[in-house]
Amino acid sequence: MSNQVYQPEEIVLQREEYAYGFIIEVLTQGLYPNKLHVIREYIQNAYDAILAWRRVSGVSDYGRIDTKISPPSIFIYDDGVGMDRAKINQYRYVGYSEKRTGEGVGFRGIGKLSGISVAEKLIVTSSPLGVAERYRLVFNANEMLSHVLALKSEGKNIPLNELIQTHTTVTTDDEAQDRHYTMVELYNIRDDSKFLLSEDELRVYLSMNAPVDFDPEFPYSSTVDTALRNYVPDYDTAALYLNGGRLFKPYLEDLKAPQMDFVWGDGEQSRQMDDDEEENHPEPLAFYWYCEHAKKGQLEDRLRRGLFYRVKNFAVGTNQLPRIALWRSTPERSFYFFGEIHICDPDIVPSSQRDDFEQNEARERLHARGVQISRTLNRIAEGSSDQRRSKEFILEAERVVGDVQAELESNQIPREVKFDKMFSIRTAVENVRKRLHKAPEGFRERGEEIMEKGDQLIKRLEGAEVGETSTGIYDIKQTLKLGAEASRVYEIIVACLKDEFSDEPELYERLVRRIHTALEERMGKDEG
Amino acid sequence: MARDIFTQNKQKVRQMDLRLIERYFKDRKGDLRYLGLPASTMMDILLWRSYFKHFSAVERGRQGEEYRYQHDLMLTAMQHGLADRLELLRGDMDEILLRGRDDFSNSVLYPFDVVSLDYSGGLIYKNSSGRAKRAESIGNLLREQAMRNHNFLLLLSCNLDNEDQGEIRAVFSDIERDLGKLGINASQTIQAYLSHELEEARLKVYVPYLVGTLSARWYQCEHSKPIFYQGNHDTRMMHFSIFLKRTAEYVAGKPSRQTLVHILNLPAFHCVDGKLQETDFGIPEVVVEPTSQPIQ
Numbered sequence: 001m002s003n004q005v006y007q008p009e010e011i012v013l014q015r016e017e018y019a020y021g022f023i024i025e026v027l028t029q030g031l032y033p034n035k036l037h038v039i040r041e042y043i044q045n046a047y048d049a050i051l052a053w054r055r056v057s058g059v060s061d062y063g064r065i066d067t068k069i070s071p072p073s074i075f076i077y078d079d080g081v082g083m084d085r086a087k088i089n090q091y092r093y094v095g096y097s098e099k100r101t102g103e104g105v106g107f108r109g110i111g112k113l114s115g116i117s118v119a120e121k122l123i124v125t126s127s128p129l130g131v132a133e134r135y136r137l138v139f140n141a142n143e144m145l146s147h148v149l150a151l152k153s154e155g156k157n158i159p160l161n162e163l164i165q166t167h168t169t170v171t172t173d174d175e176a177q178d179r180h181y182t183m184v185e186l187y188n189i190r191d192d193s194k195f196l197l198s199e200d201e202l203r204v205y206l207s208m209n210a211p212v213d214f215d216p217e218f219p220y221s222s223t224v225d226t227a228l229r230n231y232v233p234d235y236d237t238a239a240l241y242l243n244g245g246r247l248f249k250p251y252l253e254d255l256k257a258p259q260m261d262f263v264w265g266d267g268e269q270s271r272q273m274d275d276d277e278e279e280n281h282p283e284p285l286a287f288y289w290y291c292e293h294a295k296k297g298q299l300e301d302r303l304r305r306g307l308f309y310r311v312k313n314f315a316v317g318t319n320q321l322p323r324i325a326l327w328r329s330t331p332e333r334s335f336y337f338f339g340e341i342h343i344c345d346p347d348i349v350p351s352s353q354r355d356d357f358e359q360n361e362a363r364e365r366l367h368a369r370g371v372q373i374s375r376t377l378n379r380i381a382e383g384s385s386d387q388r389r390s391k392e393f394i395l396e397a398e399r400v401v402g403d404v405q406a407e408l409e410s411n412q413i414p415r416e417v418k419f420d421k422m423f424s425i426r427t428a429v430e431n432v433r434k435r436l437h438k439a440p441e442g443f444r445e446r447g448e449e450i451m452e453k454g455d456q457l458i459k460r461l462e463g464a465e466v467g468e469t470s471t472g473i474y475d476i477k478q479t480l481k482l483g484a485e486a487s488r489v490y491e492i493i494v495a496c497l498k499d500e501f502s503d504e505p506e507l508y509e510r511l512v513r514r515i516h517t518a519l520e521e522r523m524g525k526d527e528g
Numbered sequence: 529m530a531r532d533i534f535t536q537n538k539q540k541v542r543q544m545d546l547r548l549i550e551r552y553f554k555d556r557k558g559d560l561r562y563l564g565l566p567a568s569t570m571m572d573i574l575l576w577r578s579y580f581k582h583f584s585a586v587e588r589g590r591q592g593e594e595y596r597y598q599h600d601l602m603l604t605a606m607q608h609g610l611a612d613r614l615e616l617l618r619g620d621m622d623e624i625l626l627r628g629r630d631d632f633s634n635s636v637l638y639p640f641d642v643v644s645l646d647y648s649g650g651l652i653y654k655n656s657s658g659r660a661k662r663a664e665s666i667g668n669l670l671r672e673q674a675m676r677n678h679n680f681l682l683l684l685s686c687n688l689d690n691e692d693q694g695e696i697r698a699v700f701s702d703i704e705r706d707l708g709k710l711g712i713n714a715s716q717t718i719q720a721y722l723s724h725e726l727e728e729a730r731l732k733v734y735v736p737y738l739v740g741t742l743s744a745r746w747y748q749c750e751h752s753k754p755i756f757y758q759g760n761h762d763t764r765m766m767h768f769s770i771f772l773k774r775t776a777e778y779v780a781g782k783p784s785r786q787t788l789v790h791i792l793n794l795p796a797f798h799c800v801d802g803k804l805q806e807t808d809f810g811i812p813e814v815v816v817e818p819t820s821q822p823i824q
Contacts, residue, residue, distance in 0.1 A: 068611045070602065072632045077606040123599050136599075183603050187595050188632075244612020 019160040021148040024094070029117050031110065031352060035193045036205045038118050040354070041111035042076040042184045043067070043210050043240065044314065049080025049182055050238050056081060056129075064239040067206070071197050072188045073119075082128035082180035085172070088135040091124060092164050110352070116141030118196060120188035127175045134175035140167040199243055206240060207247045208304070211313035213237045218251035220258045224289050227260050231287045232342040234312045250304050252338045255291035261376070262287050263369050265345070283344050285366050288373055290339030292380060296388060298335040305335045307373070309357075311343045316350045316357065325367050326374040333381040334374070341373065383438075390435040394447045397428035401454045408460065414512075420505035422461045429454035476516050480523050536802035537757035541767045542575050544797075544804075545683050548752060548769050549579050549642060552681055556641070563636070564644030564683075565621055568600035572644055574608060583610065584637060586617045586624055594618065621645065625665035628672070639678035643669060644685075651686040651735060652695055667742045670772070674746035677774050684735060684768040687759065688727045696734050697722060703737060703788055712816055717792055720811040728756045728766055728796070729809040735768050736791045747772040749787060753806070757799035789814050 032038055043065060050063035068075040083091070091112060115122040120142045127134035144167035151158055189196055196202065206212070214221035228235040240247045262284035290307060299305035306319030322341060323334040347362035357363040404421050407413045413421060429451050436447045477487045494512060501508035553560055561582040566573045573583055585605075589597040598618050605611040617624055619631035629635050651662055673680055700718050707714045721730055736751045743749060752769040759765040793813045797804040 066606055066611055068602065068606070068614075070614075070616045071634055073602075075602050075606065075611070077603075077611070121595060123595065125599065125603055138595075179607065181607065183599075183606055185595075185599050185602070187599070241612070 017159040017161070019094070021144075021158040021160055021163040022152060023160060024113075024116070024163065025145060025148055031114055031117065033353070034355075035118050035196055036201070036209075037354060038114045038186075038193075039067070039074065039076070039196065039202065039206070040209055040314070041114050042186075043206065045112060045184075046076055046078035046080060046182065047211055047238050047314075049078050049082070051236065052081040053079070053180065064241060067202070067240065067242045069197050069199055069202065069243055074186045074189065074196060075183060077181065077183040079181050082182055083124075083126035083135065084128045084131060085133070085135050085170075087128075088124065088126060088137050088170055091137050092139070092168050092170075094160065094164070113139070115139075115184065115186045116144070118189055118193035119186035120190065121185075123185040123187055124182065125185075126182040127179050129180035130177060132175055132177040134173050134179075136169075136171045136173065138169045138171075143167050203242055203245075203247065204303070206242060207250055208308075209315040210240050210247065211237050212240045212247045212249055215248035215251050218249075220255070220291065221251075224258050224260075227258075227289060228287070228313075228342060231260075231262070231284075232313075233283065233344055235342060236313060252291075252299055252301055252304055254294045254299075255338055256294050258289050258291045258339070259380075260287065260289035263341075263366070263372060265365055265369060285345045285348070285362075285369055286341050286343050288339060288341040290337045290377060292384060293336050293338070298332065299338060305338055307334060307337060307339045307341055309341050309343060311348070311350050313342070314350075314354070316343075317355050321356060322370070322373070326370045327378075328371065328374065330378055330381075333378050336381045336384075337377055341370070386435065386438040387440040390432075390439040390447070391443050393428070393431040393435055394439060394443050394450060397432045397450045397454060398446070400424050400428040401450055401457055404461070405453075405457055408457070413461075414509070417505055417509055418461055422458050425454045425458050425461075429458075476519060480519060535758065535760055537799045538759060538765075539571070539575075540799050540802045540804065541685070541755050541757065542572050544755065545572070545644075545681075545769060546576055548681060548771070549576060552679075552771055553579060553641060560641040561637075561639065562642050562644065563640040564642070565646045566601070566644070567646070568597045568604055570601065570604045570608070570610070572646070573610065574604075576642075577608075577610065580642075581613060582615070582637075583613055584615045584617055584640070586619070586621045586630070588620045589618070621647075622661045622665040625668045626661070628668075636672070638672045639676040640673070640680055641678075642681045642683065643673075644683040646683070646685045647687075649687060650689040650691070651684070651731075651738070652692050663738060663742065666739065670743045670746065673772070674743075674774060679771070679773050682739065682768075682770045682772055684739070684770070685765055686731075686735070688731065688764045688766070696730050699734050699737055700730070703733070703792070707788055707814070712789065712814060714789075714792060714814045717812055717814045721792075724809060724811065726809065728764065729811065731766050732756075732794070732796050732809070733791055735766070736770065736794075737788075739768075739770055739772075740787055740791070743772055746774060748775045749773075751787075751791060751794055753795055753797050755797040755799050755804065789816055 046065045050065065054060055054062050063079055066075075066077045068077070094110065094113065113122070116139055120140075122137075122139035122141055124137045124139075125134055126136075144163060147167065148158070148163065186196075214225055218224075225237075263286040265282070265285050288307070293299045304319070307322040308319055309316040309321055319335075323331050327334050343357075343366070345362055345366070347360065348366050349358045349360070349362075350356075351358050357366070404413070404425060407421075432447050432451055432454075436444060436451075439447050476482075477490060482490060493515070497511055498508055501511070549560070557579050558581060560580045561584070562573065562576075562580050563584045564572065564586065566583070566585050568587065570585070573580070573585070583605075585601060587598045587601045589595060598616060602611065602614070602616055605614045615634070615637065617630040617634055617636065624630050624636060645666070647662075652660070700722055704714055704718045721733060724730065732754050735754070736749065740749050750771040750773065752771075754769075755767045757765055757767070795806050795808045798807050799805075
């Protein structure tokens with residue numbers, strides 16, 4: 001390790017340096033508050049290497065990425081295009097990337113070094129096809145950061161070049177000429193990042209964020225995947241394994257069939273889903289698909305419900321990002337759905353932390369035009385809610401009418417509650433009538449049928465002699481052999497009670513029953 | 529170049545071991561568990577892979593840059609699609625067996641069906657305090673396996689680079705005395721071993737005796753013919769294959785008369801250019817008279 005330390009004034013005399021060691025600490029430590037994103041960086045690079053190999057080989061479904069947790073390290077291996085000696089050397093260049101925007105997933109040339117923020121060493125071994133050598137870069141992160149911090153405590157600086165040269169090595173070994181791969185080891189994960197060694201944490205994170213295939217168990221996996229391959233220019237997937245287990249995008253249960261559409265920029269003509277002449281249309285801003293919750297309300301899985309942005313099939317942000325950016329009203333309705341918004345416009349670029357998009361015109365355009373997504377989904381949610389309520393009213397009416405009809409046929413309706421029963425039926429039928437046009441298919445006929453049945457039942461009740469010959473409880477005058485005067489008094493009292501408790505028929509009924517019981521007890525006793 | 533180079537002799541030894549694995553575990557193909565020192569090229573694992581569902585591979589690495597060979601080992605596993613079956617244990621095998629965990633607290637996941645202790649050094653050495661760490665660690669391995677009532681195949685390779693401070697001679701004296709108590713006169717054979725010009729001849733007896741003694745409390749040993757061969761960098765190597773069969777537990781277990789005689793009389797293979805030749809080193813066999821009776 002070189003002990004030469006430059007003071008800024010000396011450097012001016014020798015050679016101008018524009019970047020100093022502490023930037024490494026800032027770029028790496030400060031880049032990802034969520035350390036899981038560090039793993040995603042290397043998955044991105046592996047994915048890019050596989051895509052590059054697919055372009056070279058012409059094999060479209062080639063390649064796999066293996067992630068292995070072997071404490072204290074995490075390994076990420078891909079059988080992609082591999083790196084030659086020059087590329088391995090360039091791996092040390094901070095902020096250097098030959099990937100153009102839109103080409104590959106990463107492009108800033110910073111994320112590749114993010115491993116030094118979580119591990120003692122970053123070890124990268126790679127071999128390109130056709131070269132009987134493999135190259136290994138070792139980035140001694142702990143030593144380097146200690147060096148920088150030690151200098152900082154003395155108020156000294158070290159040029160970035162010198163720092164990196166001091167703490168990295170590149171070596172060459174023999175390799176079979178036909179092998180092509182890259183393996184990254186995050187060696188000895190630091191204590192503050194030990195949770196990265198949790199297989200469960202990593203599985204959940206990678207399955208939701210990496211460009212993996214839909215779970216074959218997801219009933220709509222094929223439909224959605226086919227649509228994405230047809231309509232999203234950079235959509236692709238790779239086989240990703242974690243400790244030998246294949247990862248798939250998660251899915252939720254109880255979903256309706258998927259719907260999908262484009263989001264277009266201002267003034268662009270809409271391309272229809274079944275339109276094959278794509279060259280006549282501009283590229284859309286985004287393509288989205290969604291499945292609505294088949295049951296009432298929000299989906300339960302808080303982590304996976306809602307919509308997710310994806311760029312080149314990598315997730316950007318969480319399910320809160322579209323919810324906040326696109327829903328101007330009733331944002332809770334976004335969680336009635338499960339789906340994705342795939343960005344097609346190359347000017348819409350994820351931020352370094354990938355928790356949002358870079359603030360630019362393209363993003364604003366997405367936000368402005370993307371409101372159509374929330375409008376569409378809100379409309380659907382509202383329609384479903386209407387349908388559900390309409391269905392509930394029909395079912396309620398069927399229950400009310402059925403119950404009253406049964407009571408009527410077994411002579412169990414007291415004369416005193418006849419009007420209440422009629423009122424219940426009227427209310428239920430009226431509710432159905434108001435919402436029948438929103439009823440789901442198959443329920444409209446049932447709604448019409450129950451309205452007709454209800455009307456007929458009301459007519460029957462109006463003309464029916466109810467209560468006179470029922471169980472005897474209500475024919476109390478005859479049971480107690482009341483005289484004409486007593487019967488008249490009884491009828492007046494009952495009429496007053498009914499009037500008084502017209503809003504509470506159940507209470508009224510209970511009171512009458514109680515009076516009957518008391519009369520029976522007292523008058524029977526008097527007789528005895 | 530950091531990769532290990534193995535001679536065709538070593539490959540022959542692995543093929544012989546594969547035969548033993550097939551013989552002892554033919555009904556459990558694909559279900560076995562391995563613990564060993566496969567080196568970063570994992571040649572033994574690659575040859576035997578179809579028999580195993582799990583590999584606990586120990587790699588110490590070179591001092592000061594331990595991570596390099598460990599990284600290479602995982603790279604080999606990744607290249608051959610074996611990473612999901614691999615547990616990489618980092619550190620010195622003796623220490624790991626003694627502590628039950630590696631330098632990063634990863635536990636040794638007993639039991640194992642095949643344990644391959646392919647040491648790059650010798651088997652006999654004691655530290656400054658007289659502690660025979662390697663023998664102790666093998667003892668620990670045997671105890672852990674026995675606690676789980678597990679039969680297993682122990683494959684043991686070492687070179688002749690031992691720090692023998694009279695231990696081998698002491699072992700031969702013990703054997704002679706023990707057999708004498710059992711009514712067997714082995715002095716002619718023992719003398720032939722002790723005066724033999726090749727160290728291999730004595731190790732051929734010493735190593736099985738050591739394993740037999742360490743395991744006698746729990747296991748019965750079935751020794752296959754040892755193989756001696758020229759390794760890389762012209763190192764003289766010896767390889768032992770011992771199948772340990774769990775028996776009832778004896779507090780004061782000792783190798784049996786049959787075992788001791790078998791060890792002394794067991795010929796060895798000399799492997800040259802990948803070909804095996806049987807040899808008895810010109811040492812006369814111990815003859816067990818039918819009248820020889822053990823002293824009760």
